[in-house]
Amino acid sequence: MDNKYDVVVVGGGILGTFHAYHAMELGMKVCLVEKDNYPKGATTQNFGQVVPSGMNTKWQKYGRESLRIYKEIQSQFDISIRQNGTVYLASNEEEEQLLVELRAINNNNEYSSKMLTKSECLERYPGLRRDYVKAGLFFPDEVTVEPRTMIHRLQEYLVAQKGLEIKTGFLVSSCERTGSGIEVRSSMGESIFGKKVIICNGSDFKNLYPELFAQSDLEVSKLQMMQTKPQENYTLKGSILTGWSIRRYEAFYECPSYHEIKAKELPDTPQKNWGVHILFKQALDGSVILGDSHQYADAAHADDLGYDLDMDIDNFMVQEAKKIIQLPNYEIQRRWYGMYSQCKTSDIFKKIIDEDIHIVTGIGGKGMTGSAGFSKKNIAKILNR
Structure with missing residues (x-):
């Protein structure tokens, strides 16, 4: 069926988009859903600096991998990356x-x-x-990006050259296991199914899991x-x-x-x-x-x-x-x-629900620099690769 996927990613910002990217790199059929007509949250409202130099040793490794990924994509498609230090x-x-x-x-x-x-x-x-x-x-080696255009160009590249499916205006109202996998249902009644669901929609996950949100830090x-x-x-x-x-x-x-x-x-x-x-x-x-x-x-x-x-x-x-x-x-x-x-009290918020629903959020100010590298390791762990 056209509405069944290996991975469904909820949230079209930088963290969600790179989880989708790396899942596709592992051969997965992926759908990315975004509640608005286009991403317009923290991913577009920042300086656009990719600065692994500002991170602690653990996150600098992710940041340096992000630099490599950004430059590799830029060599194939202009996503506004400029290496100017x-x-x-x-x-x-x-x-x-x-x-x-x-x-x-x-x-x-x-x-x-x-x-x-x-x-x-x-x-x-x-x-x-x-x-x-x-x-x-x-x-x-560090780069800058234009945050108000980069995420749109990145998604354009993933759709055109990698086969990513994106559903915009898809406000998720529920996420539950059914006989067909994890059903991700929109407020308009549309359903898609994923073997794995990754929720990267900032603090908006409170609408799906209010008790978990209330217990979070x-x-x-x-x-x-x-x-x-x-x-x-x-x-x-x-x-x-x-x-x-x-x-x-x-x-x-x-x-x-x-x-x-x-x-x-x-x-x-x-x-x-x-x-x-x-x-x-x-x-x-x-x-x-x-x-x-x-x-x-x-x-x-x-x-x-x-x-x-x-x-x-x-x-x-x-x-x-x-x-x-x-x-x-x-x-x-x-x-x-x-x-x-x-x-x-931690560097990112991660919770697993019912084995196949993964909440990944709270990356804070590390998003533009760390998301590409962190998502590569995290999606490999989620998919047991």
Whole structure:
């Protein structure tokens, strides 16, 4: 029957799409279902940075495999991948020390990086303020993507060249075992069947399994970002991460000096209260994306984060960005926020129901970087390959 599949994936974001991709790579007949007409959640509302350098040792392995997968697909079909590297810019001696230590860790892991002097940073990144930068650490293999187009191009590639079936506007109302396998039923009464069902729809799985959701330790993070007008005759290559990123990203937790340096920080600052670390990335149209902030709430109370943009946060981020890079203009043409779910006590949320229904969600801010690599290992485990 046309409505029977080896694998049904619920959720058309980056995590679900790559589970579908790797299932097809293993020869499975796959259907991907998405509740909206197209993906528009966290997968499209982020910076589009693929930065294994910012991950701890465990997840960096997934991130590096993701890089390989992204580049392999890009060689066959344009999904907006650009290999232009990532740089971390230290603003003082403590941050420079963390960069030196991270480079040693990455050398040991055989992951390429290069320390940059102050002069090299100033030469590479036009507009970078001399009174801000102390040193840099550059990762040449890392890439950027255009998040608002990448997932659509990726799915277009999978449909056209890999045979993926996608059903949009398919809001799943139930997922239960029947004599024909696992029946995935939509709110409109359409049913499809899978030998395995993988649910990757963020915190929306609460509608299917409310008790499981209530027992989970999921929380939601709200991130504010903005985009300048196009910068005339100006090029800023790659992902630019700054001193506050160095003090925030998981990779630096493994540095010997990290905890001592963090202990010296003032606890009650706008940066801390709003979870701000300043990032820059130039989009294809020449505009520059700036951000971002992090506000948290338990997933069951995500509405408490509100639906508005906090202009105090945006104004603070612009003010701090100007202390780092002097762009030709800081005229903002667009502002938005993204929401993603993550776990408080583990790095991802995984539950198995009735042996053949797998919930995989709560990947948090690791989604764009880690999903492709993690999904490869996870789907092999689910399918016993």
